[in-house]
Amino acid sequence: GFTIVYDKDEDNPIADGFYFTFAYPGFSGEKLLNELVYYGISAIALSITGSDRSEGIRACVSLVKREQFPDLEDRLKRFHEDHS
Numbered sequence: 001g002f003t004i005v006y007d008k009d010e011d012n013p014i015a016d017g018f019y020f021t022f023a024y025p026g027f028s029g030e031k032l033l034n035e036l037v038y039y040g041i042s043a044i045a046l047s048i049t050g051s052d053r054s055e056g057i058r059a060c061v062s063l064v065k066r067e068q069f070p071d072l073e074d075r076l077k078r079f080h081e082d083h084s
Contacts, residue, residue, distance in 0.1 A: 001025060001080050005046065005056035021046060023056035024083070033057050035083070039075040 005021040024032050029045035036043065036057075043059035064072060 001084065002076070005053055018062040019058055019060050021051075021056050021058045024079075027055070027083075029055060029057050036079065039079050041072075041075055041079075 002022045002024050005023050023029070027035065029047050033043055033045050041059070043057040046053050046056045046058055049058055
């Protein structure tokens with residue numbers, strides 16, 4: 001259910017990087033941010049980054065270790081199940 005808000009870096013597709021901007025249908029950036037905290041996920045709303053889009057958030061993934069991916073996946077799946 002999540003979508004990438006900015007899928008290009010200038011004219012190039014985004015690569016695996018430090019930051020991702022994503023949204024979830026029916027949620028403003030602020031509401032999504034507030035909900036994800038309950039699942040142990042933190043980020044910042046795009047509205048405070050100077051973005052012209054307010055429907056998403058920006059998350060840094062540079063410090064997420066590979067062995068933490070299953071936990072992150074589980075948290076995102078639970079969020080989706082609770083908000084479908």
